Amino acid sequence: MNPLVSIIILNWNGWQDTLECLESLYQIDYPNYHVILVDNHSQDQSLEKIREYCQGKITTESKFYTYHPENKPLTLNELNKKEAEEEISKIEMPDNHLTLIKNDENYGFAKGNNIAIKYTQKTHNPDYILLLNNDTVVTPEFLTEMVNVAESDEKVGIVGCKLLNADNPRIIDSTGHIISWGRIVDRGHGKVDKGQYDHEIEVMGAMAACALYKKEMLRETGLLDTSYVTLGEDADLSWKARNLGWKALYASDAVVYHKRGRTITRKSVIPEMTVLSLKNTVEYVTRYGSSYNKLLFLFLITKEGLFVLTGSIISRNETNKGEYFNTLMESYLKIFKSF
Known part of the structure; x- marks a missing residue:
């Protein structure tokens, strides 16, 4: 039996990236997962475009995959924040579905994701929760590889993947968190991928652009710390988990492309x-x-x-x-x- 995985994506005024990410997810080979999309009160027609995508009315283009019209329409389950927070029993949805949580304001990365984590813990009780940035594109086998690594040891609480630069896939974005000069950094960031990181290894943690968390670990650590405005939430969780005795592993065969830095590297920011x-x-x-x-x-x-x-x-x-x-x-x- 394949463990159940809840995949959580946060969207804020980025529907083009989000739809490209969603389409890649609905083409993966892992059989037991569902997707929860959290919209942080977007003002760019995101909700309308997401609905149209689920209906099969608009397509997505990507250099990483070919659009599959046959997996549409998707059943869309829309909830507002209050509905997502209500005490509800476990629900059953068809295989091809998307849950959309519509927040009434921009709650930021940590709180936005936490709303979805709490929701899925109540409604689905998944074995794993995968946090995935909306500016990523996944490969078909990525989740199978990550779950296999997570299942290899009961003390593995976090699994990361090989994140590659979406604009230049020869360049590594991250192969897991490590400690350097006293703080957490992304291993291999900016280096050319020559296969030097193509082996499973224990790391400090994983970048939340794509990080798989075991439910038992999250019960002990708690969720993302909302005191962080942006940046650092994943590092905080990684270090906390390590201090509590949990392991983090890097799944080298799980490849995800990441468009990191398109908004935060502008000179004004x-x-x-x-x-x-x-x-x-x-x-x-x-x-x-x-x-x-x-x-x-x-x-x-x-x-x-x-x-x-x-x-x-x-x-x-x-x-x-x-x-x-x-x-x-x-x-x-x-x-x-x-x-």
Whole structure:
């Protein structure tokens, strides 16, 4: 019997990417899964386009697959946030279906996903929950490979995949979380894929762009921490799980393409993201890191801070540099207090 997997996708003003992702999911070879799409109060016709896609009225184009009209129409189960949060019994849906949760505001990454996780825990009680970014395209066998790795050991709580850059699939996006200089980073990020990561290995965790979580682990760790605005939620969960004795494995044969960075690498956003990334990293390092991790991270942010404040990384705008300097000083204080 194949374990049941709930696949959760968050959409916010990105229906084109979302439909490409959905179509790739409805072509996978894994037999026991369902998809829950959470719309974070989009204003770009996302709901209308999702309905049209389910009805087979619009097609998707992708360099990674050929559109399959034969798997339409999809039965669409629409819920608002209140309905999703109500206590309801387990429900049965046809194989070709999509559950759409319509939030009444943009709740961000963590809370948006948590709404769907709580919903599916009540209605489906899945063995695994897969978080998947809407800007990904999956390969047909990816979920089979991830579940096989997850089932190999009862203490495996997290499984990651080989994430490749969708714009240049020769470039690696992530092959799992590892610790470097006291904080969590994506293993292999930016390197050319030459097969050097084509083997299963234990890692620190997985990027939530595509991460498989075992239900027993989530019962112990809790869900995504909503105190993170964006970035860091997955790293926090990975480290927390590791400290509680759970393992994370990398499934090298599970390949997913990721369009990372199309919104957060614009020049106007980089300064804000640099500050936010520092705040979030300090948060999970002080929560879960050892004294050695914290010392290494102190050295790292001192070195990087010099580059940032001299304008090598961040804009020379004095407001940006001032905000980063204040964040850096707050980071030092928080880390020292955590020893």
